[in-house]
Amino acid sequence: MNRATLDLWVGIFVAIGVVALLFLALKVGNLAAASSAETYLLRAKFDNIGGLKVRGAVKAAGVVVGRVADIHLDPESYRAVVSMKIDNRYQFPRDTFATINTSGLLGEQYIGLDIGGDTTMLKDGETVAKTQSAVVLEKLIGQFLFSKAADDNAPAKK
Amino acid sequence: MREYLLTLGHAVSDAVWRLGFASRFFVMIIVYSGSALRRLHLTIREIYFSGVLSLLIIMVSGLFVGMVLGLQGYDTLERYGSSEALGVLVALSLVRELGPVVAALLFASRAGSAITAEIGLMKATEQLSAMEMMAVNPVARVVAPRFWAGVVSMPLLAALFSAMGVFGGYLVGVKLIGVDSGSFWGQMQASVDFREDIVNGVIKSFVFGIVISWIAVFEGYDAEPTAEGVSAATTRTVVTSSLMILAADFVLTAFMFRGT
Numbered sequence: 001m002n003r004a005t006l007d008l009w010v011g012i013f014v015a016i017g018v019v020a021l022l023f024l025a026l027k028v029g030n031l032a033a034a035s036s037a038e039t040y041l042l043r044a045k046f047d048n049i050g051g052l053k054v055r056g057a058v059k060a061a062g063v064v065v066g067r068v069a070d071i072h073l074d075p076e077s078y079r080a081v082v083s084m085k086i087d088n089r090y091q092f093p094r095d096t097f098a099t100i101n102t103s104g105l106l107g108e109q110y111i112g113l114d115i116g117g118d119t120t121m122l123k124d125g126e127t128v129a130k131t132q133s134a135v136v137l138e139k140l141i142g143q144f145l146f147s148k149a150a151d152d153n154a155p156a157k158k
Numbered sequence: 159m160r161e162y163l164l165t166l167g168h169a170v171s172d173a174v175w176r177l178g179f180a181s182r183f184f185v186m187i188i189v190y191s192g193s194a195l196r197r198l199h200l201t202i203r204e205i206y207f208s209g210v211l212s213l214l215i216i217m218v219s220g221l222f223v224g225m226v227l228g229l230q231g232y233d234t235l236e237r238y239g240s241s242e243a244l245g246v247l248v249a250l251s252l253v254r255e256l257g258p259v260v261a262a263l264l265f266a267s268r269a270g271s272a273i274t275a276e277i278g279l280m281k282a283t284e285q286l287s288a289m290e291m292m293a294v295n296p297v298a299r300v301v302a303p304r305f306w307a308g309v310v311s312m313p314l315l316a317a318l319f320s321a322m323g324v325f326g327g328y329l330v331g332v333k334l335i336g337v338d339s340g341s342f343w344g345q346m347q348a349s350v351d352f353r354e355d356i357v358n359g360v361i362k363s364f365v366f367g368i369v370i371s372w373i374a375v376f377e378g379y380d381a382e383p384t385a386e387g388v389s390a391a392t393t394r395t396v397v398t399s400s401l402m403i404l405a406a407d408f409v410l411t412a413f414m415f416r417g418t
Contacts, residue, residue, distance in 0.1 A: 001206075003199055010202050013210045017314025020321035021360070027343070028249045028324055029352040055351070 039066065039085040040124040044098040044111070049080045050134025052100055052109045058084045059101075060113040065090045068111065084111065093118035100134035109134060180376045183297075187305050187375070190298035200303040201310075208269035208304070209311030213318070215268055216261055220319035223256060224248060224326025231327075232335055244337050245346035248327030253350060253359045254415070257320030259407050262366035265312055266399040270374035273304050274395040277378025278388035286379075301379060305371045312367025313360050320359065358414045365410060366403050373399045 049071060058066035066086035074081050086092075095116030102109050113128075122128065194201050231247040277300060280286050286296040324346075331337045350356065374395050381391035 020317040023321045029350045
Protein backbone atom coordinates (compact mmCIF):
# COMPACT_ATOMS: atom_id res chain seq x y z
CA MET A 1 0.00 0.00 0.00
CA ASN A 2 1.49 3.34 -0.97
CA ARG A 3 2.05 6.25 1.32
CA ALA A 4 -0.84 8.43 0.11
CA THR A 5 -3.43 5.71 0.76
CA LEU A 6 -1.98 5.10 4.22
CA ASP A 7 -2.16 8.82 5.02
CA LEU A 8 -5.75 8.91 3.83
CA TRP A 9 -6.79 6.01 6.04
CA VAL A 10 -4.97 7.35 9.09
CA GLY A 11 -6.57 10.75 8.43
CA ILE A 12 -10.02 9.15 8.34
CA PHE A 13 -9.22 7.24 11.54
CA VAL A 14 -8.10 10.36 13.43
CA ALA A 15 -11.11 12.31 12.13
CA ILE A 16 -13.55 9.61 13.31
CA GLY A 17 -11.81 9.49 16.69
CA VAL A 18 -12.04 13.26 17.13
CA VAL A 19 -15.70 13.22 16.08
CA ALA A 20 -16.34 10.52 18.70
CA LEU A 21 -14.63 12.66 21.36
CA LEU A 22 -16.70 15.70 20.34
CA PHE A 23 -19.85 13.58 20.46
CA LEU A 24 -18.97 12.49 23.99
CA ALA A 25 -18.17 16.03 25.08
CA LEU A 26 -21.16 17.81 23.57
CA LYS A 27 -23.95 15.27 23.25
CA VAL A 28 -23.23 12.90 26.15
CA GLY A 29 -21.53 15.34 28.52
CA ASN A 30 -22.49 18.80 29.62
CA LEU A 31 -19.65 20.81 28.09
CA ALA A 32 -21.99 22.87 25.93
CA ALA A 33 -24.32 23.70 28.80
CA ALA A 34 -21.62 24.30 31.39
CA SER A 35 -19.32 26.66 29.55
CA SER A 36 -21.91 28.77 27.74
CA ALA A 37 -23.23 30.69 30.74
CA GLU A 38 -21.52 33.41 32.75
CA THR A 39 -22.09 33.03 36.47
CA TYR A 40 -22.02 35.09 39.64
CA LEU A 41 -21.50 33.97 43.22
CA LEU A 42 -24.04 33.92 46.03
CA ARG A 43 -23.55 32.64 49.57
CA ALA A 44 -25.98 31.17 52.04
CA LYS A 45 -25.49 30.02 55.62
CA PHE A 46 -27.32 26.94 56.83
CA ASP A 47 -27.55 25.32 60.28
CA ASN A 48 -27.45 21.92 58.64
CA ILE A 49 -26.94 21.05 54.99
CA GLY A 50 -27.83 17.37 55.30
CA GLY A 51 -26.49 15.49 52.28
CA LEU A 52 -25.94 18.47 49.99
CA LYS A 53 -22.86 18.05 47.79
CA VAL A 54 -20.63 20.27 45.69
CA ARG A 55 -22.05 20.46 42.12
CA GLY A 56 -25.56 19.98 43.49
CA ALA A 57 -28.28 21.89 41.67
CA VAL A 58 -29.71 25.28 42.65
CA LYS A 59 -33.30 25.55 41.51
CA ALA A 60 -35.83 28.33 41.36
CA ALA A 61 -39.39 27.25 40.60
CA GLY A 62 -37.94 23.85 39.68
CA VAL A 63 -35.63 25.28 36.99
CA VAL A 64 -31.90 24.72 37.45
CA VAL A 65 -30.37 28.22 37.70
CA GLY A 66 -26.96 27.35 39.14
CA ARG A 67 -24.69 24.88 40.90
CA VAL A 68 -23.20 24.56 44.37
CA ALA A 69 -19.56 25.62 44.00
CA ASP A 70 -18.19 25.14 47.49
CA ILE A 71 -19.27 24.05 50.97
CA HIS A 72 -17.36 24.78 54.15
CA LEU A 73 -17.91 25.30 57.87
CA ASP A 74 -17.73 28.83 59.24
CA PRO A 75 -15.34 28.46 62.22
CA GLU A 76 -16.98 31.28 64.20
CA SER A 77 -20.68 30.62 63.92
CA TYR A 78 -20.35 26.85 63.28
CA ARG A 79 -22.78 27.14 60.40
CA ALA A 80 -22.29 25.67 56.94
CA VAL A 81 -21.44 28.27 54.28
CA VAL A 82 -22.58 27.23 50.81
CA SER A 83 -21.28 29.14 47.78
CA MET A 84 -23.48 28.94 44.71
CA LYS A 85 -22.66 29.86 41.13
CA ILE A 86 -25.79 31.38 39.63
CA ASP A 87 -26.40 31.94 35.95
CA ASN A 88 -26.03 35.63 35.05
CA ARG A 89 -29.36 35.64 33.25
CA TYR A 90 -31.21 35.29 36.55
CA GLN A 91 -31.33 37.93 39.28
CA PHE A 92 -32.98 37.32 42.64
CA PRO A 93 -34.54 39.78 45.14
CA ARG A 94 -32.71 40.54 48.37
CA ASP A 95 -35.26 38.72 50.55
CA THR A 96 -35.06 35.44 48.61
CA PHE A 97 -35.47 32.37 50.80
CA ALA A 98 -33.01 29.47 50.36
CA THR A 99 -34.10 25.99 51.43
CA ILE A 100 -32.49 22.58 51.12
CA ASN A 101 -34.88 20.15 49.48
CA THR A 102 -34.75 16.55 48.38
CA SER A 103 -35.80 15.50 44.90
CA GLY A 104 -38.02 12.47 45.35
CA LEU A 105 -38.00 10.30 48.44
CA LEU A 106 -34.39 9.15 48.22
CA GLY A 107 -33.09 11.53 45.56
CA GLU A 108 -30.26 14.04 45.63
CA GLN A 109 -30.51 17.16 47.71
CA TYR A 110 -30.62 20.57 46.07
CA ILE A 111 -31.04 24.19 47.06
CA GLY A 112 -34.42 25.68 46.25
CA LEU A 113 -34.77 29.45 45.97
CA ASP A 114 -38.17 30.88 46.93
CA ILE A 115 -38.45 34.32 45.40
CA GLY A 116 -39.14 37.28 47.67
CA GLY A 117 -40.76 40.62 46.88
CA ASP A 118 -37.88 43.06 47.41
CA THR A 119 -37.04 45.40 44.53
CA THR A 120 -33.28 45.40 45.15
CA MET A 121 -31.50 42.40 43.69
CA LEU A 122 -28.75 40.27 45.20
CA LYS A 123 -25.32 41.11 43.78
CA ASP A 124 -22.19 39.03 43.21
CA GLY A 125 -20.70 37.77 46.49
CA GLU A 126 -23.66 38.70 48.68
CA THR A 127 -25.26 36.36 51.20
CA VAL A 128 -28.81 35.07 51.15
CA ALA A 129 -30.07 36.04 54.62
CA LYS A 130 -33.05 33.75 55.07
CA THR A 131 -32.37 30.02 54.92
CA GLN A 132 -33.97 26.81 56.03
CA SER A 133 -31.88 23.75 56.83
CA ALA A 134 -32.20 20.29 55.45
CA VAL A 135 -34.70 18.03 57.11
CA VAL A 136 -32.75 15.27 58.83
CA LEU A 137 -34.90 12.17 59.03
CA GLU A 138 -33.43 10.97 62.34
CA LYS A 139 -34.21 14.28 64.04
CA LEU A 140 -37.73 14.21 62.70
CA ILE A 141 -38.29 10.68 64.03
CA GLY A 142 -36.70 11.72 67.36
CA GLN A 143 -39.09 14.67 67.69
CA PHE A 144 -42.05 12.50 66.80
CA LEU A 145 -41.14 9.85 69.38
CA PHE A 146 -40.55 12.54 72.01
CA SER A 147 -43.92 14.17 71.48
CA LYS A 148 -45.59 10.76 71.36
CA ALA A 149 -44.02 9.83 74.69
CA ALA A 150 -45.18 13.15 76.17
CA ASP A 151 -48.72 12.47 74.95
CA ASP A 152 -48.72 8.96 76.43
CA ASN A 153 -47.48 10.17 79.82
CA ALA A 154 -49.97 13.05 80.15
CA PRO A 155 -53.21 11.03 80.60
CA ALA A 156 -51.49 8.54 82.92
CA LYS A 157 -50.79 11.28 85.46
CA LYS A 158 -54.40 12.20 86.24
CA MET B 159 14.67 -28.73 48.98
CA ARG B 160 17.82 -27.06 47.72
CA GLU B 161 16.72 -27.70 44.19
CA TYR B 162 13.37 -26.05 44.92
CA LEU B 163 14.97 -22.98 46.49
CA LEU B 164 17.32 -22.65 43.53
CA THR B 165 14.41 -22.67 41.08
CA LEU B 166 12.51 -20.14 43.18
CA GLY B 167 15.49 -17.82 43.47
CA HIS B 168 16.16 -18.10 39.77
CA ALA B 169 12.56 -17.24 38.94
CA VAL B 170 12.58 -14.21 41.25
CA SER B 171 15.88 -12.82 40.05
CA ASP B 172 14.80 -13.41 36.46
CA ALA B 173 11.56 -11.47 37.03
CA VAL B 174 13.42 -8.57 38.68
CA TRP B 175 15.98 -8.55 35.87
CA ARG B 176 13.22 -8.39 33.26
CA LEU B 177 11.51 -5.57 35.14
CA GLY B 178 14.75 -3.60 35.21
CA PHE B 179 15.38 -4.23 31.51
CA ALA B 180 11.80 -3.22 30.69
CA SER B 181 12.26 0.08 32.56
CA ARG B 182 15.58 0.75 30.82
CA PHE B 183 13.91 -0.10 27.52
CA PHE B 184 11.11 2.40 28.24
CA VAL B 185 13.67 5.15 28.81
CA MET B 186 15.42 4.10 25.59
CA ILE B 187 12.14 4.42 23.65
CA ILE B 188 11.55 7.91 25.04
CA VAL B 189 15.13 8.97 24.25
CA TYR B 190 14.98 7.69 20.66
CA SER B 191 11.39 8.75 20.00
CA GLY B 192 12.58 11.96 18.35
CA SER B 193 13.10 9.99 15.16
CA ALA B 194 9.53 8.68 15.33
CA LEU B 195 8.42 12.30 15.07
CA ARG B 196 11.00 13.31 12.48
CA ARG B 197 10.15 10.41 10.19
CA LEU B 198 6.43 10.70 10.72
CA HIS B 199 5.52 8.36 7.86
CA LEU B 200 6.89 5.41 9.88
CA THR B 201 4.54 6.26 12.76
CA ILE B 202 1.62 6.88 10.40
CA ARG B 203 2.20 3.45 8.85
CA GLU B 204 2.02 1.88 12.30
CA ILE B 205 -1.09 3.88 13.21
CA TYR B 206 -2.65 2.33 10.12
CA PHE B 207 -1.78 -1.19 11.25
CA SER B 208 -2.69 -0.87 14.93
CA GLY B 209 -5.37 1.81 14.81
CA VAL B 210 -7.21 1.76 11.51
CA LEU B 211 -7.33 -2.03 11.29
CA SER B 212 -8.76 -2.18 14.84
CA LEU B 213 -11.61 0.17 13.91
CA LEU B 214 -14.03 -2.54 12.90
CA ILE B 215 -13.67 -4.76 15.98
CA ILE B 216 -13.81 -1.73 18.30
CA MET B 217 -16.90 -0.24 16.70
CA VAL B 218 -18.84 -3.50 16.49
CA SER B 219 -17.93 -4.49 20.06
CA GLY B 220 -18.85 -1.03 21.33
CA LEU B 221 -22.22 -1.20 19.65
CA PHE B 222 -23.00 -4.59 21.14
CA VAL B 223 -21.76 -3.71 24.62
CA GLY B 224 -23.96 -0.60 24.56
CA MET B 225 -26.94 -2.62 23.39
CA VAL B 226 -26.45 -5.18 26.16
CA LEU B 227 -26.14 -2.37 28.70
CA GLY B 228 -29.38 -0.94 27.38
CA LEU B 229 -31.23 -4.22 27.83
CA GLN B 230 -29.77 -5.15 31.21
CA GLY B 231 -29.94 -1.62 32.56
CA TYR B 232 -33.56 -1.24 31.55
CA ASP B 233 -34.44 -4.55 33.19
CA THR B 234 -32.93 -3.45 36.52
CA LEU B 235 -33.99 0.21 36.48
CA GLU B 236 -37.55 -0.76 35.59
CA ARG B 237 -37.94 -2.47 38.98
CA TYR B 238 -37.32 0.84 40.72
CA GLY B 239 -39.52 2.74 38.32
CA SER B 240 -36.64 4.85 37.04
CA SER B 241 -36.14 3.56 33.52
CA GLU B 242 -35.69 7.20 32.40
CA ALA B 243 -32.23 7.06 34.00
CA LEU B 244 -31.16 4.48 31.40
CA GLY B 245 -29.15 7.08 29.47
CA VAL B 246 -27.21 8.00 32.60
CA LEU B 247 -26.42 4.38 33.37
CA VAL B 248 -25.29 3.54 29.84
CA ALA B 249 -23.23 6.72 29.37
CA LEU B 250 -21.54 6.73 32.78
CA SER B 251 -20.58 3.05 32.75
CA LEU B 252 -19.22 3.37 29.21
CA VAL B 253 -17.36 6.65 29.57
CA ARG B 254 -15.88 5.90 32.98
CA GLU B 255 -15.08 2.19 32.84
CA LEU B 256 -16.18 -0.02 29.98
CA GLY B 257 -15.03 2.22 27.14
CA PRO B 258 -11.40 2.55 28.17
CA VAL B 259 -11.05 -0.95 29.69
CA VAL B 260 -12.79 -3.11 27.09
CA ALA B 261 -11.29 -1.12 24.22
CA ALA B 262 -7.86 -1.58 25.84
CA LEU B 263 -8.37 -5.33 26.25
CA LEU B 264 -9.44 -5.63 22.61
CA PHE B 265 -6.55 -3.43 21.50
CA ALA B 266 -4.06 -5.55 23.48
CA SER B 267 -5.20 -8.75 21.81
CA ARG B 268 -5.75 -7.24 18.36
CA ALA B 269 -2.76 -4.91 17.98
CA GLY B 270 -0.44 -5.66 20.92
CA SER B 271 -0.01 -9.30 19.99
CA ALA B 272 0.68 -8.34 16.35
CA ILE B 273 3.38 -5.84 17.40
CA THR B 274 5.08 -8.45 19.60
CA ALA B 275 4.97 -11.11 16.91
CA GLU B 276 6.34 -8.71 14.30
CA ILE B 277 9.25 -7.45 16.38
CA GLY B 278 9.94 -10.97 17.70
CA LEU B 279 10.10 -12.36 14.18
CA MET B 280 12.36 -9.50 13.09
CA LYS B 281 14.66 -10.51 15.91
CA ALA B 282 14.43 -14.23 15.08
CA THR B 283 15.29 -13.59 11.44
CA GLU B 284 18.14 -11.30 12.55
CA GLN B 285 16.70 -8.22 10.86
CA LEU B 286 17.33 -6.21 14.04
CA SER B 287 21.00 -7.27 14.10
CA ALA B 288 21.25 -6.42 10.40
CA MET B 289 19.99 -2.91 11.13
CA GLU B 290 22.57 -2.49 13.85
CA MET B 291 25.25 -3.59 11.37
CA MET B 292 24.10 -0.79 9.06
CA ALA B 293 24.34 1.67 11.98
CA VAL B 294 20.54 2.00 12.09
CA ASN B 295 19.25 1.98 15.63
CA PRO B 296 16.45 -0.64 15.76
CA VAL B 297 14.85 1.07 18.77
CA ALA B 298 14.52 4.32 16.83
CA ARG B 299 13.61 2.71 13.51
CA VAL B 300 11.33 -0.18 14.59
CA VAL B 301 10.28 0.15 18.22
CA ALA B 302 9.57 3.86 18.78
CA PRO B 303 7.12 4.30 15.87
CA ARG B 304 5.13 1.26 16.99
CA PHE B 305 5.09 2.51 20.57
CA TRP B 306 3.83 5.98 19.68
CA ALA B 307 1.30 4.62 17.20
CA GLY B 308 -0.25 2.59 20.02
CA VAL B 309 -0.24 5.56 22.40
CA VAL B 310 -1.97 7.76 19.80
CA SER B 311 -4.49 5.15 18.67
CA MET B 312 -5.70 3.98 22.06
CA PRO B 313 -7.57 7.14 23.28
CA LEU B 314 -9.22 7.57 19.87
CA LEU B 315 -10.35 3.95 19.83
CA ALA B 316 -11.67 4.17 23.40
CA ALA B 317 -13.63 7.33 22.59
CA LEU B 318 -15.03 5.61 19.54
CA PHE B 319 -15.98 2.59 21.63
CA SER B 320 -17.84 4.76 24.14
CA ALA B 321 -19.59 6.75 21.43
CA MET B 322 -20.71 3.58 19.64
CA GLY B 323 -21.82 2.13 22.99
CA VAL B 324 -23.98 5.16 23.79
CA PHE B 325 -25.45 4.87 20.31
CA GLY B 326 -26.15 1.16 20.89
CA GLY B 327 -27.81 1.96 24.22
CA TYR B 328 -29.90 4.59 22.44
CA LEU B 329 -30.94 2.08 19.76
CA VAL B 330 -32.09 -0.51 22.29
CA GLY B 331 -33.42 1.85 24.96
CA VAL B 332 -35.22 4.43 22.85
CA LYS B 333 -35.89 2.79 19.51
CA LEU B 334 -36.60 -0.77 20.67
CA ILE B 335 -37.96 -0.54 24.23
CA GLY B 336 -39.41 2.95 23.99
CA VAL B 337 -37.75 4.94 26.78
CA ASP B 338 -38.50 8.63 26.22
CA SER B 339 -35.83 10.10 23.95
CA GLY B 340 -35.83 13.48 25.69
CA SER B 341 -35.18 12.13 29.17
CA PHE B 342 -32.65 9.62 27.82
CA TRP B 343 -30.41 12.41 26.47
CA GLY B 344 -31.44 15.07 28.97
CA GLN B 345 -30.65 13.10 32.12
CA MET B 346 -27.46 11.86 30.50
CA GLN B 347 -26.26 15.39 29.84
CA ALA B 348 -27.28 16.49 33.32
CA SER B 349 -25.19 13.86 35.09
CA VAL B 350 -22.19 13.20 32.82
CA ASP B 351 -19.60 15.82 33.64
CA PHE B 352 -17.02 16.78 31.04
CA ARG B 353 -14.09 17.21 33.42
CA GLU B 354 -14.98 14.48 35.93
CA ASP B 355 -16.11 11.73 33.60
CA ILE B 356 -15.05 12.24 30.01
CA VAL B 357 -11.58 13.72 30.54
CA ASN B 358 -10.85 11.10 33.20
CA GLY B 359 -11.90 8.38 30.76
CA VAL B 360 -9.57 9.78 28.11
CA ILE B 361 -6.71 9.93 30.64
CA LYS B 362 -7.38 6.29 31.50
CA SER B 363 -7.26 5.17 27.87
CA PHE B 364 -4.07 7.19 27.33
CA VAL B 365 -2.39 5.40 30.25
CA PHE B 366 -3.64 2.04 28.94
CA GLY B 367 -2.19 2.94 25.53
CA ILE B 368 1.23 3.51 27.08
CA VAL B 369 1.01 0.28 29.11
CA ILE B 370 -0.07 -1.91 26.17
CA SER B 371 2.43 -0.47 23.69
CA TRP B 372 5.27 -0.67 26.18
CA ILE B 373 4.57 -4.31 27.07
CA ALA B 374 4.05 -5.27 23.41
CA VAL B 375 7.29 -3.76 22.09
CA PHE B 376 9.26 -4.97 25.11
CA GLU B 377 8.07 -8.56 24.82
CA GLY B 378 8.86 -8.54 21.13
CA TYR B 379 12.32 -7.09 21.65
CA ASP B 380 13.02 -9.45 24.54
CA ALA B 381 11.62 -12.57 22.80
CA GLU B 382 13.77 -15.63 22.45
CA PRO B 383 14.71 -15.68 18.76
CA THR B 384 13.00 -18.99 17.98
CA ALA B 385 9.55 -19.92 16.73
CA GLU B 386 8.66 -21.12 20.23
CA GLY B 387 10.06 -18.00 21.85
CA VAL B 388 8.01 -15.68 19.62
CA SER B 389 4.82 -17.60 20.33
CA ALA B 390 5.50 -17.51 24.09
CA ALA B 391 6.24 -13.78 23.91
CA THR B 392 2.97 -13.11 22.05
CA THR B 393 1.02 -15.00 24.70
CA ARG B 394 2.83 -13.11 27.46
CA THR B 395 1.94 -9.79 25.82
CA VAL B 396 -1.77 -10.53 25.87
CA VAL B 397 -1.75 -11.97 29.41
CA THR B 398 0.49 -9.34 30.97
CA SER B 399 -1.13 -6.35 29.33
CA SER B 400 -4.65 -7.57 30.20
CA LEU B 401 -3.63 -7.95 33.85
CA MET B 402 -1.83 -4.60 33.87
CA ILE B 403 -4.83 -2.85 32.30
CA LEU B 404 -7.15 -4.12 35.02
CA ALA B 405 -4.67 -3.33 37.80
CA ALA B 406 -3.95 0.15 36.42
CA ASP B 407 -7.69 0.70 36.04
CA PHE B 408 -8.22 0.02 39.73
CA VAL B 409 -5.45 2.41 40.75
CA LEU B 410 -6.64 5.17 38.39
CA THR B 411 -10.27 4.78 39.46
CA ALA B 412 -9.28 4.96 43.12
CA PHE B 413 -7.53 8.28 42.41
CA MET B 414 -10.15 9.77 40.10
CA PHE B 415 -13.55 8.94 41.54
CA ARG B 416 -12.78 9.13 45.24
CA GLY B 417 -15.82 10.19 47.19
CA THR B 418 -17.64 12.05 44.46
